[in-house]
Amino acid sequence: MDIKTRFAPSPTGFLHIGSVRTALYSWLFAKRYNGSFILRIEDTDIIRSDKNYIENILDTLHWLGITWDEGPYFQSERLEVYRNKINELLDLGHAYRCYCSTHRLKKLRLQQMIAGDKPRYDRKCRDHTYSMRKSSYVIRFKNPLHGKVIFHDQIRGKIIFKNSELDDLIIQRRNGMPTYNFCVVIDDLDMNITDVIRGEDHINNTPRQINILQALNVKIPNYAHVSMVINDDKSNFSKRDNSLNVLEYKKRGFLCQAVLNYLIKLGWSHKDQEIFNVYEMKELFSLRAISKSPSTFNVKKLLWYNQYYLNKLSINDSLINQFIEHLKSFNIYCTDNVYLFKIINFMRSRCNTLQDLVLQSRFFFEPVNNVDMQLVRKYLFDQSYYILKYTYYKLQNLNIWDTMNITTLLKYVAKKFSVLLKNICMPLRIAITGSDISPNVSAIMEIFGKENTLHRLKKYYHFLKKCSL
């Protein structure tokens, strides 16, 4: 039988790091064995489900290139399927209507808690055959009373639950809606899922789900429960914490390749290898190599991966377009791909993210408006004005405008006025970039172009003259 896995998020919050990692593992496992991967949106919780979150799920997976072969299926569109299965279980005698009032159930729960017992339904209606047509009811699954549920988790090994510890699960609520645990079972069955890979918070649901499948006399899928991702400060991630919204990282200038690589390594390893492209991931991924312990989310490590990919990727249209998008978010509009190529190529080794790249290369796009007087004074030297003006005219006559020729010229000027080269370069850097921190100023001038450079230089020495500096 071909491998078939699924990712089944509930659209009740932004897709966060841990969930996306589960999706990635599930996807890779299917791809590793030439199987298929489906996407299912578990939206039966009508009140908490939100279409913005559905959009967030689809956009996140799309950004990361986690493609689904089927779906997205929506549970809210499959209510008829669940109802039919519930009727089947009722007919088979594996489910029953429970007419107990919420008042009775609350009281029962309270009594059990006072007595120090684990709260659970006392199965009052389990063996009754009467029907109280006018009363409201829930439908419960008739969990076996004895024996054990044993399953071999692909990550954790053998897991055993005693049936005596399991309740008679509600599979249909008073309002007629099927419950989460039930829909999951029926969907996995209906969609021929062979391997259920999900978060370890679902371990306790597994024996209940297996019992339902056994009642229906169908094959039980393989299960793999992936450990949690915890925050640096050891707290659990909250679903509504936007700092963990994976798409937030896209906005902050992270690259999908870096996020994918970081996610696969977050709890999975292959020898000492740190860098994996998607092809290698599909070749090498295995459930056995997944760690049983929780993984800690570390943004510094993610930044490390991002810097690696930002510097390693070829500067193609895709990278340039992403840079353009980030520039736009700072109200910088540039479509000169040749110019952008040069800037990325020159600046990227100093940057972690695309956002960082924008911040550090703003001067290539925006005029230097507010001159920092402290900086101006810091690098002021005798005859500043005259030397800059002289440099300006020499640059104006430079025929071949490249880094080497500009540097040779600046060295010549320094020698002529008997000053250090840095005494020439610093004022130039401030004139062009507005800052005293930047890469090689000759290289900046080459990229910036002759006309633009001369324009800023002229503006600067006029400024010095005006201030009588």
Ligand SMILES: [Zn+2]
């Ligand atoms: Zn009852």
